Amino acid sequence: MPLAFKARQKLDLPVSSNAERLPAYLLEQERVVGAMLDPQKLTALGSGNFRYCVTSFKVFHLEVNPVVSIGVISTDGKLMMHATDSELDGLGIVDDFVLTLEATLQATSKGLEGEAVLGVTVSQPSLLKLIPKQVLESTGQSVLTGILLGIKTRVSQQLLIDFSNWCDEQ
DSSP states (O other), X not given: OOEEEEEEEEEEEEOOXXXXXXXXXXXXXXXXXXXXXXXXXXXXXXXXXXXXXXXXXXXXXXEEEEEEEEEEEEETTEEEEEEEEEEEESSSSOSOOEEEEEEEEEEOSSEEEEEEXXXXXXXXXXXXXXXXXXXXXXXXXXXXXXXXXXXXXXXIIIIHHHHHHHHHHO
């Protein structure tokens, strides 16, 4: 039976200056995604497609390196991201790793609102067969929550800086 875990994070980010320009800013996909995620680990593949090497982490002494392909759709005032493909290095041969991502970032009259849901389904690696499923799933959920909190922190800081720079450039 596969392991499954999920984490959700909401964002409410007030923008005090130039908030009326946020819808136009969110149309700048490559720029916005680059400000939200670590640009050193992000590769633009063109036309709303990106590849992102999630920060590697250790789980029970195993180093895990997820890589996710992300599709991005921008409409006036809203940016939506979803995982289109994923792969996993570090747990040996794992053929059934599935990472799901659904995220939105929307301009409002007060600033930006967003929500991200990150999930993983994977078979229990043979190296971890002696660890109870519940322990692995709670650890996995903690890892996903940590990843989303890291992205939320980056968005709360770097995205606002980039938005201000973008406004200055216009």
